[in-house]
Amino acid sequence: MNYKTQLLQKIEANTEVVGIIGLGYVGLPLAVNFAEAGVKVIGFDKSEAKVNKINHGENYIKDIRDAVLREVVGKVKLEATTDFTRMKECDALIICVPTPLDKFRKPDMSYIEAACTDIGHYMKPGTFISLESTTYPTTTEDFMLPIIEATSKQNKYWEHKNFSPGSGEISEGQRGDNSDNNDNPTTSSFRHGTHFWLAYSPERVDPGNATFHTRNTPKVLGAMDADGMEIGQALYKKAIDHIYPVSSPRVAEMVKILENTYRLINISLINELALLAGKMDINIWEVIEAAKTKPFGFQAFYPGPGIGGHCIPLDPFYLEHIAKRFDFDLSMIHTAGHINMRMPHYMVIKISTALNRHRKAINGSKILFLGVAYKPNIDDERESPALEIMDMVAKKGGIVSYNDPHIPRVKTNHGATYHSVLLTKEALEEADVVVLTTNHTAFEVDFIQQNARLIVDMRNMIKDASDKVYKL
Ligand SMILES: NC(=O)c1ccc[n+]([C@@H]2O[C@H](COP(=O)([O-])OP(=O)(O)OC[C@H]3O[C@@H](n4cnc5c(N)ncnc54)[C@H](O)[C@@H]3O)[C@@H](O)[C@H]2O)c1
Numbered sequence: 001m002n003y004k005t006q007l008l009q010k011i012e013a014n015t016e017v018v019g020i021i022g023l024g025y026v027g028l029p030l031a032v033n034f035a036e037a038g039v040k041v042i043g044f045d046k047s048e049a050k051v052n053k054i055n056h057g058e059n060y061i062k063d064i065r066d067a068v069l070r071e072v073v074g075k076v077k078l079e080a081t082t083d084f085t086r087m088k089e090c091d092a093l094i095i096c097v098p099t100p101l102d103k104f105r106k107p108d109m110s111y112i113e114a115a116c117t118d119i120g121h122y123m124k125p126g127t128f129i130s131l132e133s134t135t136y137p138t139t140t141e142d143f144m145l146p147i148i149e150a151t152s153k154q155n156k157y158w159e160h161k162n163f164s165p166g167s168g169e170i171s172e173g174q175r176g177d178n179s180d181n182n183d184n185p186t187t188s189s190f191r192h193g194t195h196f197w198l199a200y201s202p203e204r205v206d207p208g209n210a211t212f213h214t215r216n217t218p219k220v221l222g223a224m225d226a227d228g229m230e231i232g233q234a235l236y237k238k239a240i241d242h243i244y245p246v247s248s249p250r251v252a253e254m255v256k257i258l259e260n261t262y263r264l265i266n267i268s269l270i271n272e273l274a275l276l277a278g279k280m281d282i283n284i285w286e287v288i289e290a291a292k293t294k295p296f297g298f299q300a301f302y303p304g305p306g307i308g309g310h311c312i313p314l315d316p317f318y319l320e321h322i323a324k325r326f327d328f329d330l331s332m333i334h335t336a337g338h339i340n341m342r343m344p345h346y347m348v349i350k351i352s353t354a355l356n357r358h359r360k361a362i363n364g365s366k367i368l369f370l371g372v373a374y375k376p377n378i379d380d381e382r383e384s385p386a387l388e389i390m391d392m393v394a395k396k397g398g399i400v401s402y403n404d405p406h407i408p409r410v411k412t413n414h415g416a417t418y419h420s421v422l423l424t425k426e427a428l429e430e431a432d433v434v435v436l437t438t439n440h441t442a443f444e445v446d447f448i449q450q451n452a453r454l455i456v457d458m459r460n461m462i463k464d465a466s467d468k469v470y471k472l
Pocket residue numbers: 021022023024025026027044045046047050096097098099111114115132133134135203204205206207310311
């Protein structure tokens with residue numbers, strides 16, 4: 001029996017083991033979804049703290065219900081480890097590691113590289129591998145495949161002689177039975193299509209979204225060959241309701257970049273129009289509400305202090321990296337990125353203008369920011385424009401504090417650490433200006449409006465006009 005048939009049989013019988021590499025916002029919900037479907041899951045993470053938390057049933061991702069995590073850990077359907085040699089126990093390995101930018105704003109592929117190296121060293125033959133991290137098109141085939149093939153030359157699987165035929169594994173002694181597999185993996189690399197299959201399936205999760213979560217968000221899947229697609233679909237359908245197959249990993253990679261770039265460009269457009277509308281004394285929020293009444297051809301995007309999060313601000317740099325290799329200039333995406341990069345500067349001008357009208361300067365004023373998360377009702381402050389605005393204001397001599405019900409402590413881009421203050425009547429009264437940076441539903445708008453002396457509202461939280469409220 002070849003590896004593919006054996007793996008499909010395991011998936012059919014629900015006896016496969018799924019390894020999830022990287023247990024963050026993306027990896028942990030996926031791990032829980034597989035475990036809830038009765039699949040044995042091993043989560044791999046470099047962070048001992050996260051691994052210990054999971055193994056004690058302690059949840060650190062808001063989109064997962066504590067009781068569900070406790071249940072799947074209690075049933076030993078999900079366990080976490082820092083021992084990457086245990087990849088040999090897995091039939092599928094799904095990579096959910098970070099894809100940030102390096103200090104030169106270039107893709108930092110070191111996390112994917114590290115995961116692929118571990119996979120090459122420790123996977124067993126017959127493993128399905130899928131990447132979910134956001135990246136540039138061609139990553140799966142041109143970046144990952146060579147690393148996995150090369151590192152699999154030092155694969156440790158065959159050193160473990162205790163895989164007996166009875167255990168359901170194809171042991172070293174059985175290798176002759178595998179018609180596709182007569183080479184010696186101790187001296188040659190594992191081969192794609194024989195010993196492993198590679199696919200890309202972008203994670204589209206929208207943290208904090210009450211309607212769409214991992215299971216009911218359709219999943220795009222692009223595999224390198226038909227066998228990989230068959231295995232990938234059989235596996236993923238246990239955790240995800242709807243799988244949408246595409247012809248290759250690079251199509252799937254481009255799908256994710258398209259989705260995020262679409263948002264980037266539309267947010268940039270509305271931010272630019274908001275700035276113009278401000279100068280022309282036009283309320284941009286009223287404009288958007290009216291435009292939304294058109295039942296076709298218009299989708300509303302809302303202005304704000306800039307874009308944040310792990311994906312949208314970073315993805316253009318990933319695309320640019322690969323576009324350069326094809327001698328292609330992404331002028332529209334450049335412009336959009338540029339507009340968004342300038343937004344925090346405009347917001348500082350807004351704060352300064354508002355204070356100025358009250359005969360005050362940023363220098364020496366107490367400035368209370370409400371919300372440092374990059375979007376409402378989540379605990380993620382990565383790339384949040386609020387942090388940049390706080391840094392700029394502090395540099396001008398502003399006395400900065402913040403409240404965020406979801407984030408008790410932050411470190412800004414310039415390395416300053418702040419602790420969330422209590423949102424009391426006194427805190428609002430004491431501030432020379434209160435800046436609404438994130439529209440968390442926990443913020444009581446009436447209470448803020450009643451007690452703050454001056455407000456800069458970057459999220460249209462305060463609907464009625466008032467002398468002390470300055471809007472974006
Ligand atoms: N957060 C989102 O909303 C979101 C949405 C869609 C896609 N994505 C993409 O998914 C990927 C993961 O994002 P995230 O938000 O879950 O990141 P995260 O930082 O929350 O989690 C990543 C985890 O990977 C671990 N890790 C790092 N290197 C590792 C390695 N070599 N082996 C094992 N574990 C390792 C980290 O310790 C961390 O726990 C990124 O590419 C991101 O762009 C994120």
